[in-house]
Amino acid sequence: ETGVTQTPRHLVMGMTNKKSLKCEQHLGHNAMYWYKQSAKKPLELMFVYSLEERVENNSVPSRFSPECPNSSHLFLHLHTLQPEDSALYLCASSQSRPSNNYGYTFGSGTRLTVV
């Protein structure tokens, strides 16, 4: 357990479904992130929330919709996804500035399969 909890661990959804991924941290961090990890590709930064305000949206399609109701919780709402959206979705949290002692803390991810 890393301190960042993601649910569900696995999700299979049809292209017409609507689902949500949940991320929770109680590390006292004030920034949270969504990353997408596809096979043989770098982790791709999707969204950044700092102090509950979205500060970055890396040209992510509108079928992905993030929500950060408070500094401990982050959601990723999914609707009308495509098969190429199948990937591991990782949530991370951090203090706003990096340091020598710690970086981002990642959750174990949600393995999403779109059928």
Add this chain to the structure above:
Amino acid sequence: GQSLEQPSEVTAVEGAIVQINCTYQTSGFYGLSWYQQHDGGAPTFLSYNALDGLEETGRFSSFLSRSDSYGYLLLQELQMKDSASYFCAVYNQGGKLIFGQGTELSVKP
């Protein structure tokens, strides 16, 4: 644009030393980080270098040369459990973490 280059895979034997190199090109640079990820697991933080030089943490060391846009991760006394993917990542302008493609390290007996 932003890019990070690291070898796709490295193989070494138990007890050996291995170095994983990373070169980067980014808009703005605050520091270089390394993460380890075992199959099916969460990436875990290994190190962060903001200044030139070598940082040592147990069997792992990380090096940075800002003038060369280059860094490396050095793993000593390799153990089977070190078999994993290792990612270099740059903190760019705004403090966001941008990852390389990852190096898959296989440690053989």
